[in-house]
Amino acid sequence: MNFELELEHRMIKDLVARFVNDELIPLEAAAMAREADGQRFALLADERARLDERSRQLGLWGLDAPLDAGGSDLSAVAMVGVNEAIGTTVTPYVLPPDSPNLRMLCDSADDAQRARYLDPYARGVTRSAMAISEPDAGSDPGALSTTAERDGDGWVLNGRKIWISHASEADWTIVMALTDRSKGKRGGISAFIVERDTPGFIIERRIPMIGGLSTYEIVLENCRLPATQLLGREGEGFVPMQGRLSNRRLEMAAWCIGRAERAVALLCEYAKQRTTFGVPLAERQAVQWWVADALTRIHACRLMTYEAAARVDAGQDARTQISMVKVFATEMAWTVIDHAMQTLGAMGMTKELPLQQMASEARLMRIFEGPSEVHRWVVARSVL
Known part of the structure; x- marks a missing residue:
């Protein structure tokens, strides 16, 4: 049993880490300052364009995209290492x-869809969004009410989607809809690719979230699509959707590892310098225990995440393990970041340091892609 990344994958992780340190971390202060002034927590167009160009130059574009789409086709395990670095x-x-x-396009797109959507997407020409959740259907896909009904040789979509990230800048959105209500998630859910300018596809509102982030609500009002926009086969959208969610949950777990490691580093740096009542914080037992617990949890989380990713690479069913990881990683990151903020005191609350942004995002990740309670239910259901 090997607990280390292969040499090639370690080199890629190290390259990403250098990209983060040289290109991304220097932009934190400006992004946080804009958010503190009431703007969105986002990059400016020129900042994003420069990062895109630099990542291309370094060969970091499309790391897990298929080889025939110009990517590197990295494994799930290798991508955990990449996303750990990004998460810092x-x-x-x-x-x-x-x-x-x-991944969902790779799993479901036909040849025409690969040419129209996958290939440009893998090259970075287009951007995308995913529309699953609804006002009355969050973690339970069986409760979806958005419908797609046949109309001649096409489809008509009606419904409402919510909590959609990147909807405003997406060139196209994958929309999950009911095509057979009687079958529900067992053969009644299909996926559709809806281009941004399609009549009846309406971005109704932007929803501000904590941490200066945003999601969107979308309305589908007699949104007519040709048959070519059905992604995969009719009634077979649920399994690829679950695969897509599993991929995001592994990403989140890796980001949480990176966030927690950065938080511990900030905690230790401050604790070595700050003295209270004549004693360095680093010598306080409470602080020492927080550090020890953090390092232990990070180590455990990393092992859990790599094991789940290895199952994915081996083609095994990893849904239960990924649910375990989703709960453990997001709650681990939240706790570690909270202890770092507590150690830094008032400085930990400022918008001059990244801890407050890390805390907001860690809190969001305990909800996004399925709340902790639902994932605990999934894990328990596997044995009860």
């Missing part, structure tokens, strides 16, 4: 393209 910064940038939507 709060600068809102992820190496393009967005992996989960990419």
Whole structure:
């Protein structure tokens, strides 16, 4: 049993870490300052363009995209290492393209869809979004009410989607809809690719979230699509959707490892310098225990995440393990970051340091892609 990344994958992780340190972390202060002034926590267009160009130059574009689409086709295990490095910064940038939507296209797209959507997406020409949740259907896909009904040789979609990230800048969105209500998630859910300018596809509102982030609500109002926009086969959208969610949950776990490691580093740096009542914080037992617990939890989380990713690479069913990882990683990161903020005191609350942004994002990740309670239910259900 090997607990280390292969040499090639370690080299890629190290390259990403240098990219983070040289290009991303220097942008944190400006992004946090804009958010503190009431703007969104986002990169400026020129900042994103420069990062895109630099990541291309370094060969970091499309790391898990298929070889025939110009990518490196990295394994799930290798991508955990990549995302650990990305997770050490709060600068809102992820190496393009967005992996989960990419994987869903790889799993379901036909040749024409690969040419129209997958290939440009893998090259970074287009951006995407994913529309699953609804006002009355969050973690239970069986409760979806958005419908797709046949109309001649096409489809008509009606419904409402919510909590959609990147909807405003997406060139196309994967929309999950009911095509057979009687079958529900067991053969009644299909996926559709909806281009941004399609009549009846309406971005109704932006929803501000904690940490200066945003999601969107989408309305589908007699949204007519040709048959070519059905992604995969009719009624077979649920399994690829679950695969897409599993991919994102592994990403989140890796980000949490990176966030927690950065938080511990900030904690230790401050604790060595700060003296209270004549004693360095680093000599306080409470602080020492927080550090020890943090390092232990990070180590455990890393092993859990790599094991789950290895199952994915081996083609095994990893849903239960990924649910375990989703709960453990997000709650671990939240606790570690909270202890770092407590150690730094008032300085930990400022928007001059990344801890407050890390805390907001860690809190969001305990909800996004399935709340902890639902994942605990999934784990328990596997044995009860």
